[in-house]
Amino acid sequence: MATTRRATPADLPLMIHALRHAAGGVNGPLDVEECRTSPAIAHYINGWTPDQVGLICLAANTPIGAAWIRDLPETDPGYGFVAPGIPELTIAISPHHRGKGHGSYLLASLLDSCRRSGIRSVSVGVDAGNPAAELFQEAGFVSVCRRDGRVVMLRVSDASTGV
Structure with a gap:
C-alpha cells in the first residue's frame, strides 16, 4: 500500500526525476540536464516551494513518485x-x-490537498495517446483543447462538495 507525504526542498532531486518522466511522456524520460535548462520544462520545478501543493508517493517507505502544482503566468505558460x-x-x-494503482492514489491525494488549500481548478497537459489521459479522466478532468500534440485537460471541483 502506498502513502503520501508533503514534498520538501530535500525532495527536489526526486521531483526532477519525476519531471523527466512526466515531460518525456510516451517518448520516454528526458535527460536531467534538459529538465533543468529547457525553459519550457524547467519552470515546472524552478520556483516551486514547500508552501505550494506537492506530494511524494511512497511504497514501503521508499519514494516512488511525485506530484505537484505550479501556477505559471500567461507570459511563461x-x-x-x-x-x-x-x-x-x-x-x-x-x-x-x-499499473498498481499508485498513480490514481497519488493524484487523488494531490487533488484532496488542493481542495483543502482552497484550489478548485487544476489543469494538465498530456501527450495525445498517453495512457495517463485515462487516469486524469477518471479523476474528473475534461479535455478543453489540443495544443502542440498534447491534450489540455481541466478539473474544476464543486465548491460546495469539493468533488
Whole structure:
C-alpha cells in the first residue's frame, strides 16, 4: 500500500526525476540536464516551494513518485496552461511501480490537498495517446483543447462538495 507525504526542498532531486518522466511522456524520460535548462520544462520545478501543493508517493517507505502544482503566468505558460490562476499539475510514478494503482492514489491525494488549500481548478497537459489521459479522466478532468500534440485537460471541483 502506498502513502503520501508533503514534498520538501530535500525532495527536489526526486521531483526532477519525476519531471523527466512526466515531460518525456510516451517518448520516454528526458535527460536531467534538459529538465533543468529547457525553459519550457524547467519552470515546472524552478520556483516551486514547500508552501505550494506537492506530494511524494511512497511504497514501503521508499519514494516512488511525485506530484505537484505550479501556477505559471500567461507570459511563461506550461504545456497544460488554461488561464492565469489555474495551476498546472505535474505527476509521475517510477516506471516499475506503474499499473498498481499508485498513480490514481497519488493524484487523488494531490487533488484532496488542493481542495483543502482552497484550489478548485487544476489543469494538465498530456501527450495525445498517453495512457495517463485515462487516469486524469477518471479523476474528473475534461479535455478543453489540443495544443502542440498534447491534450489540455481541466478539473474544476464543486465548491460546495469539493468533488
